[in-house]
Amino acid sequence: MSNPPLLEVEGLTVEFETYGGVVKAVRGVDFTVEAGEVMAIVGESGCGKSVTVQSLMGIIPMPPGRITAGSARLNGAELLGLEPRAANAFRGKEIGMIFQDPMTSLNPTMTIGDQIAETLKVHRGIPGQQAFESAIKLLEMTHIPEARKRATQYPFEFSGGMLQRAMIAQSLACSPSLLIADEPTTALDVTIQAQLLDLTNTLQAQDAMAVILITHDLAVVARTAQKVCVMYAGQIIEHGSVDDIFYQSAHPYTLGLKSAMPSNIGDREKSLDPIPGSPPDLFSPPLGCGYAPRCPHAMRVCHEENPPFFKDSNNTGHATRCWLQAPNAPSVPELYQSNKIASDGA
């Protein structure tokens, strides 16, 4: 630990006040991102991935949203609870962000070039024409053909993939040290996805920029990330290197996600195994592990007490919030046996 991490998030807790009650969307999330590293956050819809990163940027609607606890430090400077003016000193400058749906994420009545140039004008004080020239260079950098002509066009004249390239160009305008990509390829088809991921990888490597990639697509994670956080019901339930998560998966939820993933290697007739049930109601989060009701290996303690992180014995930073990883926990074969006996008896 020679250098402090680029981004350090501790105990982030976010709630939303709704008519139905208080939704505890993010329940104490910790993670760190080192400079130049790609970290993926995976999890199913509604698990709090987007809320986590959007609260870092200060762009969750408040009210109804509120950050009730936690801190997030970028190079040691606190990000949470800033006044808009102070927050704007890093938004778009130190941290760039791309969104899920490029079709709606750009202003329909402003040219692409102007929208990219705007970031440069605001943060760098670059005058209009010069900022527009830089915008054209940024578009060229993201491999948009005829960038000069394209810069004078409006979002409706772009295809989805082109728009996402423009979004990337816009978010990279001020060479941020961190790029947050909130499901950047979900709305796009697979070919475009691959192109964009390659593009982001190249640009990330060029500038040694760190990336937080939010996705529910494990294939995307395997392709791009070095570190992975798996989120479930507002908490990180497993984190570690991409190899740890894929080959040493320790949490039953991670295993469930993996077996629900299609593969083109091996038996094509094999059906996908969806995880039965649905995530818990975050109006009243469960006492124990959020996954326990869906978990095939759940024990009594899982329903009663939320597990802490148990570190992997390899000491690679791989840790799992699961009682099965506790030193005194029964091994899975034992459990399997006892479950089988129980179900046979019933």
Added chain:
Amino acid sequence: MFRYTLGRLLSGVITVWFIATATFLAMHAVPGDPLMNEKATTAEIRENLARKYGLDRPLPEQYVIYLSNMIQGDFGISFTQQNRRVNDIIKDHFPVSAALGILAITFAALGGILWGAITALYRNQLPDIIIMFLVILGISVPSFVFAALGQLLLVNLNQWFGTSILPVAGWGTFSHMLMPSLVLGLGTMALLTRLMRSSMLEVVNEDFIKTAKAKGLSPQRIFFKHQLRNAILPVVTVLGPQIAAITTGGFVVELVFAIPGLGRYFVQAVQQLDYTVIMGTTVFYGAFLVLMVILVDIIYGFIDPRVRLK
């Protein structure tokens, strides 16, 4: 853009022709005729008059004459106002209505956009609640009530200051126009406020506003550069018909404030079945409405590139 404008103009001409035909047919379908009001007419005099105005000819022939005169810009002579040409009536009185209407729509548009933006900014807070209450009043109270109240206010103000701040009624100077145009524009202002408010609230939740925030833009910049322009589009859309409605529908306000506008002649003509005046003013108003809608469409193209370039 040129082709777009040309296309709109062409369809406008067809619309006006349609209005002209419909008016002609509807008027002749109404029982009675303009000569029935003539006192002490013998059959002979009636026949002479009918011949003079061409009413003795078959309907298709009348229609052709009417249409060909109209194309040459001649709306004929009034039946009830001796020897007064319809063109002269329009020429004398329409500028008055138009001036009043333009000022009214200016009040309405500026007020509507301003109040709408304010209510959206202060959503569910005191300014919003107060303005939205006034908006309901503005929409539901008819204009003649506002007209009378406006006059009462002016009378009291003038008495208070002991001098004539603004004239209570009449026509002639710019100060004569202020109160009636405000009264005339009030309903539209209320309507536009509501429209602007809902449109602003819709735009606030758009993804691109989130993007703008994530870019680190100041709230002022987001408001003016990203929110306002996109929110104004639906307001501009209804502006065309509203301009026409205000300019043509102002006759009650014109009556209360004793303004010599075209509205009065229009209503009078209908009551007296003054064929030429009805047809002339209706077609004129129709053409005006069509022109305003086209004008707004063109303005819309400047605001929204999606309209301009497609």
